[in-house]
Amino acid sequence: MPVITIETGNVSREKKQALIERLTKASSEILGIPEQSFVVLINEYEDDNIGTGGEVLTAVKARRMAAKG
Numbered sequence: 259m260p261v262i263t264i265e266t267g268n269v270s271r272e273k274k275q276a277l278i279e280r281l282t283k284a285s286s287e288i289l290g291i292p293e294q295s296f297v298v299l300i301n302e303y304e305d306d307n308i309g310t311g312g313e314v315l316t317a318v319k320a321r322r323m324a325a326k327g
Contacts (some may be wrong), residue, residue: 260291263299267308267315274300 262281269277278298286293308315 259295259297260285260289261297261299263301265301265303267305268302269300 262285264277264281277300281298282293282296285291285296305315305319310318
């Protein structure tokens with residue numbers, strides 16, 4: 259049973275469904291394993307639990323929003 263794991267910030271239910279469908283299909287085609295054999299795990303993290311470039315993602319997003327508006 260192949261397992262696909264994705265770690266991400268919060269995403270909508272629709273985006274999760276698209277990820278699950280597309281990753282399963284592509285993996286099945288590439289590996290030659292039936293789609294029913296795959297398990298997809300999505301681990302979501304709040305922005306305050308993600309850091310990039312030495313900053314909390316919440317601060318990065320806030321700065322980007324301020325620059326836009």
